């Protein structure tokens with residue numbers, strides 16, 4: 001089994017980074033495009049962070065990341081980080097260094113897979129762990145195995161009280177079906 005692990009919303013606290021960048025810590029983030037609730041247009045939201053390599057590099061890992069990595073590495077020590085970068089060199093670069101900082105380099109091949117059409121990498125023995133409903137839907141439609149990571153902005157929102165319990169159960173069931 002090969003595992004493809006998403007960054008933002010799964011391992012990487014993109015939302016907190018955005019709250020810091022836009023100096024808004026009050027508004028709860030419960031949905032996609034939450035920044036409209038902050039009174040920002042899409043352009044205003046991205047303008048501040050798109051071209052800031054430090055923004056991407058300095059995003060904090062979620063508290064559950066270590067526990068998640070233990071589970072991922074039990075199945076695939078050579079897992080990949082599949083993330084859809086913004087189309088700026090700064091974002092590609094910042095994420096590159098983030099992956100290196102937290103996940104290291106394996107063999108000659110960097111784990112970092114920056115690519116938006118994730119489903120092109122799907123296959124029957126390939127698991128995607130991602131927080132976006134549409135990414136999981138597309139991955140499964142392309143023949144892959146999806147694990148939707150619970151977040152307030154996806155259909156697994158009711159599993160947020162114990163995200164890792166949900167993920168462990170999903171992975172256990174997937175392994176059992178091999």
Ligand SMILES: [Mg+2]
Pocket residue numbers: 006007008009010130131132
């Ligand atoms: Mg994500």
